[in-house]
Amino acid sequence: MNRLRAWFLAPSWTVVITLFLAPLAIILGYSFLTRGVYGGITAPWTPDSYQRLIDPIYLAILWRSFWIAGVSTALCLLLGFPLALFISRSGARKNIYLALVMLPFWTSFLVRTYAWMFLLRETGLVNTILQKLGLIHSPLPLLYNEGAVILGLVYGYLPFTVLPLYATLERLDRSLLEAAADLGAKPWATLTRVTIPLSAPGIRAGAILVFIPCLGAYLTPDLLGGGKSVMIGNLIQNQFTTARDWPFGAAVSLVLMAIVMVLLFTIARGEGESLL
Amino acid sequence: MERVLELRDVSKHYPSHHAVNGVSLNLARGEFFSLLGPSGCGKTTTLRMVAGFEEPTSGEIRLNGASIQHLKPYQRNVSTVFQNYALFPHLTVRDNVEFGLRRRAGNHIGDRVRDVLDLVQLAGKESRRPAQLSGGERQRVALARSLVLEPDVLLLDEPLSALDPNLRKQVRAELKAIQRRVGITFLFVTHDQEEALSLSDRLGVMNKGILEQVGTPEEIYLRPSTRFVASFLGAVNWIGDVGVRPEAMRIAREASRNGHRSQPATIVHSTFLGNCVHVDTRLSDGKPAVVEISRLGEVFAPGESVHLCWEPADELHFSELRQE
Amino acid sequence: MKRARGAGLAVYAAAAFLFLHLPLLILAIFSFNASRFTIWQGFSLHWYSAALHDTELTDAAWNSLIIAAVATLASTVIGTLCAYGLWKRTSRPLAGSLYLSLVTPEIVTGISLLAFYQWIFRFLRVQLGMHTVILAHVSFSIAYVVIVVIARLRTVDPTLEEAALDLGANEWQAFRYVTLPAILPGVIAAALLAFTVSFDDYVITSLVAGVDSETLPMVIYAIARRGVNPIVNAISALIVLGFGSLVLISERLRSA
Numbered sequence: 022m023n024r025l026r027a028w029f030l031a032p033s034w035t036v037v038i039t040l041f042l043a044p045l046a047i048i049l050g051y052s053f054l055t056r057g058v059y060g061g062i063t064a065p066w067t068p069d070s071y072q073r074l075i076d077p078i079y080l081a082i083l084w085r086s087f088w089i090a091g092v093s094t095a096l097c098l099l100l101g102f103p104l105a106l107f108i109s110r111s112g113a114r115k116n117i118y119l120a121l122v123m124l125p126f127w128t129s130f131l132v133r134t135y136a137w138m139f140l141l142r143e144t145g146l147v148n149t150i151l152q153k154l155g156l157i158h159s160p161l162p163l164l165y166n167e168g169a170v171i172l173g174l175v176y177g178y179l180p181f182t183v184l185p186l187y188a189t190l191e192r193l194d195r196s197l198l199e200a201a202a203d204l205g206a207k208p209w210a211t212l213t214r215v216t217i218p219l220s221a222p223g224i225r226a227g228a229i230l231v232f233i234p235c236l237g238a239y240l241t242p243d244l245l246g247g248g249k250s251v252m253i254g255n256l257i258q259n260q261f262t263t264a265r266d267w268p269f270g271a272a273v274s275l276v277l278m279a280i281v282m283v284l285l286f287t288i289a290r291g292e293g294e295s296l297l
Numbered sequence: 298m299e300r301v302l303e304l305r306d307v308s309k310h311y312p313s314h315h316a317v318n319g320v321s322l323n324l325a326r327g328e329f330f331s332l333l334g335p336s337g338c339g340k341t342t343t344l345r346m347v348a349g350f351e352e353p354t355s356g357e358i359r360l361n362g363a364s365i366q367h368l369k370p371y372q373r374n375v376s377t378v379f380q381n382y383a384l385f386p387h388l389t390v391r392d393n394v395e396f397g398l399r400r401r402a403g404n405h406i407g408d409r410v411r412d413v414l415d416l417v418q419l420a421g422k423e424s425r426r427p428a429q430l431s432g433g434e435r436q437r438v439a440l441a442r443s444l445v446l447e448p449d450v451l452l453l454d455e456p457l458s459a460l461d462p463n464l465r466k467q468v469r470a471e472l473k474a475i476q477r478r479v480g481i482t483f484l485f486v487t488h489d490q491e492e493a494l495s496l497s498d499r500l501g502v503m504n505k506g507i508l509e510q511v512g513t514p515e516e517i518y519l520r521p522s523t524r525f526v527a528s529f530l531g532a533v534n535w536i537g538d539v540g541v542r543p544e545a546m547r548i549a550r551e552a553s554r555n556g557h558r559s560q561p562a563t564i565v566h567s568t569f570l571g572n573c574v575h576v577d578t579r580l581s582d583g584k585p586a587v588v589e590i591s592r593l594g595e596v597f598a599p600g601e602s603v604h605l606c607w608e609p610a611d612e613l614h615f616s617e618l619r620q621e
Numbered sequence: 622m623k624r625a626r627g628a629g630l631a632v633y634a635a636a637a638f639l640f641l642h643l644p645l646l647i648l649a650i651f652s653f654n655a656s657r658f659t660i661w662q663g664f665s666l667h668w669y670s671a672a673l674h675d676t677e678l679t680d681a682a683w684n685s686l687i688i689a690a691v692a693t694l695a696s697t698v699i700g701t702l703c704a705y706g707l708w709k710r711t712s713r714p715l716a717g718s719l720y721l722s723l724v725t726p727e728i729v730t731g732i733s734l735l736a737f738y739q740w741i742f743r744f745l746r747v748q749l750g751m752h753t754v755i756l757a758h759v760s761f762s763i764a765y766v767v768i769v770v771i772a773r774l775r776t777v778d779p780t781l782e783e784a785a786l787d788l789g790a791n792e793w794q795a796f797r798y799v800t801l802p803a804i805l806p807g808v809i810a811a812a813l814l815a816f817t818v819s820f821d822d823y824v825i826t827s828l829v830a831g832v833d834s835e836t837l838p839m840v841i842y843a844i845a846r847r848g849v850n851p852i853v854n855a856i857s858a859l860i861v862l863g864f865g866s867l868v869l870i871s872e873r874l875r876s877a
Contacts, residue, residue, distance in 0.1 A: 030703055032698075033706075044737035129864060135845050139647070261732045277729060350786075385784070397790075
């Protein structure tokens with residue numbers, strides 16, 4: 022059996038090593054090299070790129086990324102929880118509702134981001150309707166700012182909180198809620214002091230599933246942020262294209278990876294094992 | 298008779314415990330042999346080692362004289378009927394039964410399949426899928442699937458335990474009849490002593506990885522060699538270090554004189570079981586004793602002082618130290 | 622009190638579902654707008670026609686299709702074999718690496734592949750093109766395939782393979798004739814998933830695509846960057862329709 026299994030795992034190992042791990046190793050190496058005259062990389066080996074990160078400009082980008090990712094995650098949890106609650110109580114129609122939640126996610130991410138461009142731009146639908154209703158006189162700058170980025174991220178990743186929250190709520194022991202009511206707790210108290218604390222695993226899972234992609238977001242801030250909301254992802258992309266400062270881009274990438282791994286190890290240790 | 302299967306001092310050790318310890322067995326061709334024991338005694342592990350799903354830590358397994366313990370399951374001419382039948386759900390009954398034959402070069406597959414399905418009385422159901430069959434029918438497909446390969450030994454892992462209790466007796470009889478007809482050696486694993494006693498030509502009793510005794514059903518029941526074997530098959534009353542079976546005892550009002558042994562006891566109560574009566578009594582040392590008498594005997598009232606009598610020949614003596 | 626709260630929750634849920642689906646619906650509706658402005662000026666298929674006649678778009682769509690098809694085939698085969706191997710006995714390093722590939726931000730995967738390719742190109746006389754994109758897509762799709770197939774494998778009774786071995790099949794035959802048929806719906810579902818993930822990818826593809834291997838997302842992105850264009854609405858509607866159908870089929874197969 023071991024021989025067959027080795028043959029079966031070999032192709033995956035080949036792909037993982039050559040097309041995933043080796044590239045990461047190369048990036049690790051590049052982060053310690055110097056920018057060549059025409060871009061690219063050259064000797065000498067130096068930790069300069071990492072030290073450059075301490076510059077306030079880059080720290081501001083780092084902070085902004087955390088801020089945007091944090092706000093988006095919080096909103097996804099806040100908006101997703103009542104929805105998950107609703108679905109977990111909807112009896113026979115659960116699967117239909119779950120499908121309705123997931124369906125948008127599996128259509129193109131690019132298209133869904135573009136949809137908000139269409140809606141929020143100055144001549145877009147939202148502004149047109151507000152003007153027609155007489156609520157505003159000139160179009161609001163809804164697009165190309167941090168708020169639009171957060172909106173785009175929440176829209177994109179909301180399903181990622183609904184699913185784990187639903188899974189946890191579904192497994193919740195109803196008798197605990199009944200016991201709370203029996204002991205005199207009003208519905209709101211039961212919610213805040215029993216249901217939500219017991220949903221902690223789902224909240225953790227959902228938070229991780231949203232925070233990490235948001236932290237490394239590229240497309241959303243690029244299309245919806247209009248250059249005013251540069252996040253880590255944009256910074257990295259910039260270094261590898263326009264600025265052609267590969268060592269610095271590599272260093273930023275590795276810092277991002279390190280942050281992601283730390284978050285995973287501390288908060289979501291068991292998640293991966295259950296999937297794979 | 299020729300030995301078709303031989304286990305020589307086979308052991309299976311895991312890091313946490315010894316599942317099988319030094320088991321030695323000889324099966325004769327055409328024999329119906331059962332391995333009997335409580336769950337966890339190592340009987341299934343022994344079976345799996347013969348089948349090839351586990352490799353012995355030490356010892357040898359020989360089939361028709363040749364060592365097979367290093368061979369893969371598909372290289373051994375033994376076949377297994379699994380406890381859950383393991384029928385391939387996406388294949389029809391016919392395809393299931395044909396499966397092993399198709400892995401071999403050979404002709405007349407259709408004939409052999411038809412014959413074996415006749416044997417297990419499933420003719421006409423070839424095109425059904427396992428999901429459309431009853432538990433008993435599925436068991437027969439599993440049996441047919443293995444029998445059609447004409448293995449040297451057929452291994453059966455508690456094949457009746459998943460069936461309805463009322464179905465079991467009937468299937469048991471059919472199984473015995475089939476074995477007699479095809480003449481293949483059966484190695485049958487079970488924890489049910491009634492099954493083992495009624496089906497087997499010989500049986501082996503296992504406990505905690507050790508094979509305690511091998512013999513015919515009469516030998517095992519009437520002359521158990523260890524306390525465990527005595528109490529696992531049938532019931533035993535312990536009078537001190539001596540064992541006496543309930544059906545070997547009588548209840549008398551006075552102590553016996555004519556060479557029979559006797560023991561004073563107090564009646565606790567009687568239970569009418571239809572074909573016999575079980576009388577629970579308490580001995581003078583406080584230990585319980587059950588007597589099985591036919592219902593044509595006297596009636597005894599609870600609290601009555603009586604004597605339990607038996608013949609010395611019915612006593613079971615063991616040299617080993619008593620284990621409580 | 623409870624009923625009022627139940628109703629409140631239902632209203633919220635309806636609003637949430639609207640939030641999730643309305644933007645796409647509006648996008649689709651306006652793809653039929655005769656005018657390019659947000660004021661409705663009549664029903665028209667003009668933008669669809671324009672999209673289908675735009676050679677840059679159709680070439681890119683064709684590229685996307687080829688890339689997705691080839692990458693899907695490769696990643697489905699490799700991923701299925703991998704899932705089977707992991708199901709038999711797990712490999713923490715491999716499972717861990719696959720999990721890592723899922724959580725690594727796309728931008729990081731993309732630039733690392735770019736750096737890797739450039740480094741390789743010093744030794745081979747190759748350039749960025751369709752093949753570099755396909756390899757990249759295979760790399761990030763495998764994890765998705767493994768997850769779907771391994772979930773399906775966990776519903777399969779392990780004694781079935783033992784029975785197959787017992788009856789004379791070797792390990793490969795047991796996989797081919799017993800396990801593979803049982804997981805086939807899951808494998809197809811995984812393939813459909815891999816296809817949509819590959820077709821839709823922008824970040825990684827844009828970094829490793831060559832000059833003549835533009836994909837549909839890259840063209841859409843370029844147009845969107847310049848501003849809103851109803852042609853994009855039309856393409857978007859088609860993509861959503863296509864993906865939606867594939868995903869629905871995939872979900873049906875997963876629970877088959």
